[in-house]
Amino acid sequence: MEELRKLSNSSELNKIYRRNGKVGVVTSGGAFNYVMDAVQRNDLNVDVFKVTLTHPFPDELLLEFIKDLDSVAVVEEVDPIMEKEVLSILGRNGIQMAVHGKLDQTLPMIYEYTPNIVMEMLETVLNQKIPKNQPSNSDLSIPERPPTLCPGCPHRSVYYTVKDAVNSMGLNDVIYPTDIGCYTLGITSPYDAADYLLSMGSSIGTSCGFSKATKQNVVCFIGDSTFFHAGIPPLINAVHNKDRFVLVILDNRTTAMTGGQPNPGLPVDGMGWEAPEVSIDAIVEATGVKYLRKINPMNIKKSKETFIEALEFDGVAVVISQHPCMLTKGRRSSKAELEVKQEKCDECAVCLEKLACTAIYKDDEGKVRIDTKLCNGCNVCVQVCPERAIGVKK
Amino acid sequence: MNLKEVLTAEENQKLFLLGNEAAVRGALEAGVGLASTYPGTPSSEIGDIFSKLAEDAGIYFEFSTNEKVALEVAASAAASGVRSFTFMKHVGVNVASDSLMSAVYTGVEAGMVILSADDPSMFSSQNEQDNRHYARLANMPMVEPSNPEEIRQLMGFSYELSEQFKLPVLMRTTTRVSHMRGVVETGNVETGKTKGFFKRDPQRFVPVPATAMIMHKNLVQKWKS
Amino acid sequence: MKSYSIYISGVGGQGIIKTSTVMGEAAMKTGLPVVMSEVHGMAQRGGSVSTELKIGDNYSPIIELGSADLLISFEPVEALRAVPKISKESYIILNTNPIYPFNLNETGVSYPDMEDVLTELDEKTKQVYALDADKIARESGHSLSMNMVMLGAASAVEGFPIEKGTIINSMKANLPEKSLEINLKAFTAGFSFVKSS
Numbered sequence: 002m003e004e005l006r007k008l009s010n011s012s013e014l015n016k017i018y019r020r021n022g023k024v025g026v027v028t029s030g031g032a033f034n035y036v037m038d039a040v041q042r043n044d045l046n047v048d049v050f051k052v053t054l055t056h057p058f059p060d061e062l063l064l065e066f067i068k069d070l071d072s073v074a075v076v077e078e079v080d081p082i083m084e085k086e087v088l089s090i091l092g093r094n095g096i097q098m099a100v101h102g103k104l105d106q107t108l109p110m111i112y113e114y115t116p117n118i119v120m121e122m123l124e125t126v127l128n129q130k131i132p133k134n135q136p137s138n139s140d141l142s143i144p145e146r147p148p149t150l151c152p153g154c155p156h157r158s159v160y161y162t163v164k165d166a167v168n169s170m171g172l173n174d175v176i177y178p179t180d181i182g183c184y185t186l187g188i189t190s191p192y193d194a195a196d197y198l199l200s201m202g203s204s205i206g207t208s209c210g211f212s213k214a215t216k217q218n219v220v221c222f223i224g225d226s227t228f229f230h231a232g233i234p235p236l237i238n239a240v241h242n243k244d245r246f247v248l249v250i251l252d253n254r255t256t257a258m259t260g261g262q263p264n265p266g267l268p269v270d271g272m273g274w275e276a277p278e279v280s281i282d283a284i285v286e287a288t289g290v291k292y293l294r295k296i297n298p299m300n301i302k303k304s305k306e307t308f309i310e311a312l313e314f315d316g317v318a319v320v321i322s323q324h325p326c327m328l329t330k331g332r333r334s335s336k337a338e339l340e341v342k343q344e345k346c347d348e349c350a351v352c353l354e355k356l357a358c359t360a361i362y363k364d365d366e367g368k369v370r371i372d373t374k375l376c377n378g379c380n381v382c383v384q385v386c387p388e389r390a391i392g393v394k395k
Numbered sequence: 396m397n398l399k400e401v402l403t404a405e406e407n408q409k410l411f412l413l414g415n416e417a418a419v420r421g422a423l424e425a426g427v428g429l430a431s432t433y434p435g436t437p438s439s440e441i442g443d444i445f446s447k448l449a450e451d452a453g454i455y456f457e458f459s460t461n462e463k464v465a466l467e468v469a470a471s472a473a474a475s476g477v478r479s480f481t482f483m484k485h486v487g488v489n490v491a492s493d494s495l496m497s498a499v500y501t502g503v504e505a506g507m508v509i510l511s512a513d514d515p516s517m518f519s520s521q522n523e524q525d526n527r528h529y530a531r532l533a534n535m536p537m538v539e540p541s542n543p544e545e546i547r548q549l550m551g552f553s554y555e556l557s558e559q560f561k562l563p564v565l566m567r568t569t570t571r572v573s574h575m576r577g578v579v580e581t582g583n584v585e586t587g588k589t590k591g592f593f594k595r596d597p598q599r600f601v602p603v604p605a606t607a608m609i610m611h612k613n614l615v616q617k618w619k620s
Numbered sequence: 621m622k623s624y625s626i627y628i629s630g631v632g633g634q635g636i637i638k639t640s641t642v643m644g645e646a647a648m649k650t651g652l653p654v655v656m657s658e659v660h661g662m663a664q665r666g667g668s669v670s671t672e673l674k675i676g677d678n679y680s681p682i683i684e685l686g687s688a689d690l691l692i693s694f695e696p697v698e699a700l701r702a703v704p705k706i707s708k709e710s711y712i713i714l715n716t717n718p719i720y721p722f723n724l725n726e727t728g729v730s731y732p733d734m735e736d737v738l739t740e741l742d743e744k745t746k747q748v749y750a751l752d753a754d755k756i757a758r759e760s761g762h763s764l765s766m767n768m769v770m771l772g773a774a775s776a777v778e779g780f781p782i783e784k785g786t787i788i789n790s791m792k793a794n795l796p797e798k799s800l801e802i803n804l805k806a807f808t809a810g811f812s813f814v815k816s817s
């Protein structure tokens with residue numbers, strides 16, 4: 002059988018573009034595009050070696066490539082992997098040649114490249130200016146726009162209610178391990194409900210550790226899809242090792258962050274065929290959890306009572322919060338539009354600052370208002386308003 | 396464009412495809428019989444499209460419970476002679492890695508491609524790990540496409556390579572390649588074999604210490620003269 | 621041909637990717653080489669979103685700094701964020717309808733005055749076409765057709781390399797049938813806005 006290394010050296014996938022260069026660039030993947038654009042547009046005398054079958058690395062082709070070159074640069078994202086291959090091949094063959102890249106700090110060690118990073122690198126190694134357009138820059142300071150939970154998102158109500166429960170019990174220093182999904186956006190204020198995250202399923206596993214290594218209260222969050230993915234073994238661990246924490250399973254019946262794919266909790270599979278629903282409750286029960294409650298997170302009062310109970314429970318307490326994702330399923334069905342009755346509103350800003358639904362805003366006159374275009378009609382703000390100032394538009 | 400065209404477009408058509416859409420087209424042209432994933436940005440659209448097309452294409456696709464299961468489903472299909480495709484985001488490969496290491500030891504019968512969609516600059520991830528290390532860690536051949544058309548072409552190449560060396564092949568993309576849209580020239584869609592036969596061979600498929608010693612030796616043979 | 625670069629910016633959920641795809645596919649149908657870059661995933665949850673489209677002989681879809689021929693911004697602040705991509709030679713289509721970031725109160729940075737935004741953009745570029753695309757969309761039949769108002773406006777800009785008719789065909793191939801009529805109306809309204817400015 003022909004061995005792999007030979008194949009890599011003879012494969013047409015690994016291609017040399019000769020451009021009369023004394024400098025050569027070894028590159029792969031998306032970085033190749035930046036190199037080629039810069040070289041062609043500016044008609045640079047730079048030879049390019051596009052490596053596509055990158056492992057095994059085509060060592061003989063590299064030797065052929067550098068034969069008449071004075072120096073070589075390696076342009077790759079993210080780690081200096083080919084760069085080290087090149088250095089080792091040169092070393093093994095006793096060739097003295099400058100190799101530019103990440104290791105000699107010609108290129109940044111982290112993050113993706115851009116056309117401009119690559120052009121600047123070429124300017125350095127060629128010691129020649131490349132004509133570039135002068136970018137504009139704005140003197141106005143502009144606000145950031147980070148992603149956020151959708152208006153009417155059930156996760157928002159959960160964060161609001163958990164915080165409310167914790168505050169009403171006077172608990173301090175609660176730890177909120179979180180997991181991977183839309184709900185990771187709970188990291189933002191005013192929720193501040195994301196304290197520790199390692200990977201898929203880590204919310205529960207790390208809660209086990211916090212339960213053993215601290216005396217703090219722990220409330221962790223995991224989504225339905227992530228629970229199926231990696232949440233079950235650590236839950237079994239928690240029960241068996243007698244940990245004490247509250248686990249909130251945010252069951253929004255989809256894999257929302259990535260665009261709403263089904264998961265084993267749904268009656269449909271990847272083929273679009275009917276499929277058995279796997280019950281999260283039954284799994285939790287089977288682990289031997291002694292405190293298990295289900296809530297509708299849009300019911301603020303009941304949810305708060307449940308969270309208080311769960312926080313008082315001495316053991317693993319599981320609260321399954323069930324409500325479909327607003328984006329993929331639960332768009333408002335009724336046409337009734339909500340508004341803030343200005344005569345009742347005393348501008349306490351609970352809805353604006355504690356619930357912080359993105360459909361609620363302060364207008365130019367400082368009045369609290371609801372943007373009916375964004376509002377999904379979840380009715381949660383109606384419940385949190387102490388003045389009962391939010392209601393249906395008449 | 397209607398997404399169905401990823402399947403229905405005839406040979407020599409020009410389509411304006413996302414890298415992830417081109418991956419599906421390439422797999423269909425290569426006669427893939429089974430595909431599996433756990434969704435993760437920047438690879439998610441591959442699964443979304445398979446989910447829409449698999450039935451019409453007469454192949455099997457699943458959203459697996461996690462990436463490790465997805466890889467195991469694909470590995471056993473490939474061991475049974477069905478061309479398989481599993482794809483995930485870069486950190487998903489960490490989840491799958493336990494079985495991945497062994498799948499390279501045992502090798503495959505029909506071709507198997509693992510696509511790892513890396514996320515430099517972390518548009519949607521907790522880290523920007525470079526999964527090209529996995530090719531070296533596991534001793535597995537790897538290709539790195541630069542655009543959608545290359546993704547499509549490399550699918551076919553990777554299945555051939557995988558079968559020639561009886562090894563899974565890693566295709567490493569990055570966000571900018573997976574989420575790049577470009578003109579793709581279609582090839583012919585092959586109807587993939589969806590049922591194979593697993594021929595029992597514990598010496599080959601069960602890595603316990605005694606057999607794994609030999610498996611590793613054989614694996615390294617494929618790399619060295 | 622000389623390469624033509626379009627940068628499209630806005631907020632997750634405004635239909636930016638669809639708009640860009642319609643343009644890209646139209647370019648392909650015209651026989652022009654075209655590449656495009658999209659952002660999916662987390663940013664789509666109400667965050668800043670942008671796509672980049674390059675028509676002509678290019679390998680990478682990512683636009684070099686200061687090199688966008690046309691900036692289509694679906695939101696005023698997002699146009700400012702895109703300023704490093706444009707130059708004195710660029711044209712801008714700007715939707716003047718602001719979307720306030722949810723955390724505006726905490727950032728300590730206030731949302732800039734529309735006057736200031738317009739003066740700033742005017743200074744930095746060749747020409748700004750500012751329109752309330754949301755309003756025009758509503759008048760055309762549905763607020764969701766805002767992206768097609770923007771597309772129509774872009775198609776009318778001097779130097780835009782794709783024929784209007786080709787764009788319309790691409791819309792037909794890419795948009796749901798039942799909303800096509802409204803979308804075409806929105807497109808025409810945007811087109812006329814720029815033509816008559």
Ligand code: SF4
Pocket residue numbers: 152153154339358359360361371375376377378379380381382383
């Ligand atoms: S009902 Fe209130 S909380 Fe719910 S989406 Fe509308 S404004 Fe936001």
Ligand code: SF4
Pocket residue numbers: 341345346347348349350351352353369385386387388389390391
């Ligand atoms: S919670 Fe009620 S009273 Fe307080 S600001 Fe909001 S609407 Fe006004």
